[in-house]
Amino acid sequence: MTALEQLTQKQKRIHSLESIAGLLGWDQQTLLPEESSDQRQDQIATMASAIHEARTDSEIGGLLSKLESQTPAPDTKNPADDVGIILRDARTDYDRCTKLPAAWVEQHARLCSEAYHAWAEARKNNDFASYAPYIQRHLDLAKEEAEHLGWGDRPYDLMIDFHDPGVDAATIDSLFSELKTGLAPVLKQILDSPTKARTDIFKGFPVAEQKTFLEEVTASLGFNYKRGRIDISLHPFCSGNGADTRMTTRFDVDNPLDSLFSSIHETGHGMYEQGLPLDSLHNALGKAAGMGAHESQSRLWENQVCRSKAFWKHYEPKFRSAFPTQLEGISSDDLYLAINAVSRNPIRVDSDEVTYNLHIIIRFEIEKKLFAEELQVSELPDYWNAQYKELLGIEPKDDAEGVLQDVHWSGGSFGYFPSYCLGNMLAAQLWYSAADQLPSLEEDLAKGEFENLLNWLRENVHQHGARYHLLELSQKATGQALSPKSLIRYLKDRYLPLYA
Amino acid sequence: MTALEQLTQKQKRIHSLESIAGLLGWDQQTLLPEESSDQRQDQIATMASAIHEARTDSEIGGLLSKLESQTPAPDTKNPADDVGIILRDARTDYDRCTKLPAAWVEQHARLCSEAYHAWAEARKNNDFASYAPYIQRHLDLAKEEAEHLGWGDRPYDLMIDFHDPGVDAATIDSLFSELKTGLAPVLKQILDSPTKARTDIFKGFPVAEQKTFLEEVTASLGFNYKRGRIDISLHPFCSGNGADTRMTTRFDVDNPLDSLFSSIHETGHGMYEQGLPLDSLHNALGKAAGMGAHESQSRLWENQVCRSKAFWKHYEPKFRSAFPTQLEGISSDDLYLAINAVSRNPIRVDSDEVTYNLHIIIRFEIEKKLFAEELQVSELPDYWNAQYKELLGIEPKDDAEGVLQDVHWSGGSFGYFPSYCLGNMLAAQLWYSAADQLPSLEEDLAKGEFENLLNWLRENVHQHGARYHLLELSQKATGQALSPKSLIRYLKDRYLPLYA
Incomplete structure (x- = not known):
């Protein structure tokens, strides 16, 4: 076997172990009997240690060195070919796993467990002070981590790089400040408008019919149910990979839009996974480009596509025929407004796609200041x-x-929040690029046909795997650098006519 | 750490890996999307290799030698204490894993896969000749296996020992010939009787109501749904362990007794698992005593308990109130007769509890003769x-x-079939012992109360784990050697009055 074949074999084993751990996590959140979590914790720990062992296998280090030093040397900084892409990613992963001392890993694992419980208690008791020391310890550990990984002077950039490789705090800062400025007048007009969406008009939607309806919608969007499922969990999520994609939703008889849009959101994640090259799931060619790219897919389907007038032109009659009595007194305008409701909500996860960005900007500013020590945890x-x-x-x-x-x-998990908003930006940018290149897009949506759009995303985003990082992907797929302009344009297009 | 603690740590890891592999298998048969089996095969192979590596870890060999040679030496032939029990089982497992050459293991794995496909094809095409060479190769490999494991002159005994440690072909031969003789007149009377059960009288039992009913029944028997589930699969089974017990059933709107009794059967397996000492699942103290013992539990609940008049005294009204229209024209006598239908059926898995034993006896005789070369595969x-x-x-x-x-x-899998029938024998024997010691048993059943019986089984069977092998367990739990007498007595008691 060549060194590359040997590396591939090891990567396949790591991927297989990780996919098994993923199933344990999925099962835990969907099906696990209530008292069986003791055994599940053991199983998860067993897999974590097997994965750690496989990822830190010193033979991987040897193979990487060998492959990196061959002639001609592969360019892993700006790789031009598949091997360069694979090696860049494998090197980053190997170094990040092996450079952290066991003591750090152990402290971090323990802190995560303790801090989770401290957070849950603090939230229950409304007692920030009891939780503050855990945030501080996490900050300290993050800085130590940056030291170990050679990012000593840029710990917050490292945190961001974990989620969106190639992006740094300065870039986000500039994108977010433009977004903040652009968003302000849009939000003002919406909130000052006499038009107010009502989301409390939906009552008594039976779960079985909701499930049937959302399965029809998500299948028609393009989710491949022959390689995936949707089940129920407390919080919706998408796990697994393109070979077996497990997404979840939740049901509330008085809030059918929540489960519908949650499942559409997860379908966006799922279709990205299903669009990655199936024969390369074990290396960078078959991995997602990062959290922001992932979020761009879930958001695009949830927001740009499925909150649109065109989409509902096709689906409103179907929705009404699934729930004839429940929707009887609700006009088309009220329905569409409820789908695009905007309101001041203190809770991020309950907020709409306009205000959501502000929730993120606040968190980014805080994290940046915490790492710069311009803000104390207290x-x-x-x-x-x-x-x-x-x-x-x-x-x-x-x-x-x-x-x-x-x-x-x-x-x-510092540096995670910004990805949501970067995803929103990329989603809007992809949306307008797709519309430019697919003249029938609006018409397709109004006919319930999504294949052209999905194929466009497959070709411009999914097929590339992690070949391009977020900023490169934006340039490659849309011909433009990542920017908040499209997002602002989209929010104006969508919301200003509604809230005139 | 002491040597015993080190061994325990390794056994816990093996158990954890095995339980994860078990979940992969369960998911494959219940939920796996139809095209995702490619990845599942990889995952199963990954776990199989991790388990093999863990079980053949040479440190286990060192620890066992150390523990076996301490003073005073533990008696692992007839162990009197927990450590002896644990070591006996661990030694058997380690030797069986390590004594087989890699070439044999590989050949066996390949043959299993090829032979499965050959069997499926042969059955489809009614073409035994095409399958015969695979049976022959399995026989040859089994004999090689016996050579490697030091059972060279008793290969069929080894096969039996894999499923029911401590039992051999001669013992089974003697038990089965007594059973065959005792069964003949019972079966003759039943089949000659003018009374004929009708099982085609059940039509249109909705799946949702069937599920509710069987969950109520199985929960009342004592299956702990806080540490278990029931789902749907093509063939019913029970997997997992007492920490998380996953059983399955299947539904047919025109055959409600099939899913009900299948799920009761699996509940018997599940409650045995749930009754094993939870803190010892990783060693012999928390493992089942063997296949025959396991089958005794599923059969006892399915047959002795749930096909009884007393049981239906309580459950018939409930069954009728769950399916009022479907059961309208069906008398109590017809219902009870259908529950205890006996007929000539060429298919083992479709047969009743009377004829089932003969299906097994035939297979045992064949296997015995094949190994003795008194019968050729052709x-x-x-x-x-x-x-x-x-x-x-x-x-x-x-x-x-x-x-x-x-x-x-x-x-x-030679030597597997006899366990079913050994389980039937033990079930009947346990049944009469429990009845002797629980004077209110019949009354309990008629009130839908099963706690006394379950506790009796917990105490006399479950709590012992694999401390006693099948024959010892029979002696210990019933005060008598394993024998077909109770089974014959039970079949007479149950069936002769019905088919007078």
């Missing part, structure tokens, strides 16, 4: 509340509704 | 048909309905 609640007042015009009633709402920091 | 179809004619009075219409009906031999 100052977080006051800073959070002031920002919400300024940007969203709301004051959380307490910290549980404010700074304590997100789980992310308890797991040391 | 002679199997004729021998099979002659035996069916003699013992059951039926002639299979072709080999697909005859010698090709079972998958077992394609996997080299």
Whole structure:
């Protein structure tokens, strides 16, 4: 076997182990009997240690060195060919796994577990002070991590790089400040408008019919149910990979739009996975380009496509025939407005696609200042509340509704939030590029036909795997650098006519 | 850490890996999307190799030698204490894993896969000759296996020992010939009786209501749904372990008794698993005593308990209230007779609990003769048909309905069939012992109360794990050696009054 074949064999084994661990996690959140989690914790720990062992296998290091030093040397900085792409990713993964001392890994794992419980308690008791030391310890560990990985002077950039390789805080800063400025007048007009969406008009939608309807919608979008499923979990998510994609939703008889749009969102993630090259799931050619790219796919289908007038032109009659009595007194205008409701909401996960971006910008500013030591952890609640007042015009009633709402920091997941908003930007940019190149797009949607759009995304985004990082992907797929301009344009196009 | 603690750690890891592999198998048969089996095959192979590596870890060999040679030496032949029990089982497992050369393991794995496909094809095409060479190769490999494991002169005994440790062909021979003699007049009376059960009287039982009913029944028997589930698969099975027990059933709107009794059968397996000591699932103290013991539990609940008059005294009204219209024209007598239908059926898995034993006896005789070279593989179809004619009075219409009906031999699973019948014997024996010691048993059943019986089984069977092998367990739990007498007595008690 050549060195590359040997490396491939090892990568396949790592991928296989990771996919098994993924199934354990999926099962835990969908089906696991309530008292069986003790065994599941053991199983997850067993797989984690097997994966760690496989990823840090010193033979991988030897193979990488051998492959990197061959003549001509592959360019892994700006790789031009498949092998260069594969090696760049494999090297990053190997170094990140092997350069962290066991003591750090152990401390981090323990802290994650302790901080999660501290966060859950603090949120329950509205007691930020009890949770603050855990955030601080995570910050300290993140900085140590950056030291170990050779990013000592740029710890927050490393955190961002974990989620969106090739993106840094300065880039995000510039994108977000343009977005913030552009969003302000749009949001003002919407919130000042006498038009108010009502989302409390939906009552008594039976779960079985909701399930049938959303399966029909998501299958017609292009989710391949022969290689995937949708089940029920507390929070919707998409796991697995393109070979076996497991997404989830949740049902509320009085909120059918929640499960419908959640499942469409997860379908966007799922179709990205299903569009990655199936024979390369074990290396960078078959991996997603990052969190932002992933989010661009879920958002594009959820928002640009499925909240559009054209989409509902086709689906409103079907929705009404699935729920004839429940929708009886609800006009088409009210339905469409409910689908595109915008409101001031202190909770990120309950917010709409206009205000969502502001929730993210606030979190990014906070993380940036924390890492720059311009903000102390103890100052977080006051800073959070002031920002919400300024940007969203709301004051959380307490910290549980404010700074304590997100789980992310308890797991040391800094640099994760920005991806959501970067995804929104890319989604809008892809949307207008696709529309330019697919003259029948609007018409397709109005006929319930999504194949052209999906094929366009397959060709311009999915097939590339992690060949291009987010910023390169934007350039490659849309011909333009990533920017908030399309997002602002889209939000104006969609929302200003509604909230005139 | 002591040597025993180190061994325990390794056994826990093996158990964890095996339980993960078990979940992959369960998911494959219940939920896996139809085109995702390619990845699942990879995952299963990954886990198989991880398990093999863990079980053949040479450190286990070192630890076992160390523990076996300590002073005083533990008696692992007839162990009196927990450590002896654990070591006996661990030694057997380690030797069986390590003594087989890699070439044998590889050949066996390849043959299993090829023979499975050959069997499926042969059954489809009613073409025994094309499958015969695979059975022969499995026989040859089984004999080689016996050589490697030091059972060279007793290969069939080894096959039996894999399923029921401590049992050998001579013992089974003697038990089965007594059973065959005792069964003949019972079966004759039933089949000669003018009373004929009708099983085609059940029509249009909705699946949702069937599911609700069987979940109520199985929960009331004592299956712990907080540590278990029931889902749907093509063939019912019970997998997982007491920490997370996954059983399955199947539904047919025109055959509600099939899913009900299948799920009760699997509940018997599940409750045995759930009754094993939860803190010892990784060693012999928390493992089942063998296949026969396992089958005794499923059969006891399915047959002795749930086909009884007393059981239906309580459940008939509930069954009727779940399916009022479907059961309208069906009398109590007809219902009870259908539950206890006996007929000549060429197919083992479709047969009743009376004739089932004869199906097994035929297979045991064949296996015994194959290993003794008193029968050639090519002679199997004729021998099979002659035996069916003699013992059951039926002639299979072709080999697909005859010698090709079972998958077992394609996997080299010789010595497996007898366990079913040994389980029937033990079930009946346990039943009469429990009845002797629980004077209110009949009354309990008639009230839908099963706790006393389950507790009796917990105490007399489940809690012992694999401490006692089948024959010892029979002695310990019932005060008597394993014998067909109770089974014959039970079949007479149950069936002769019905088919007078």
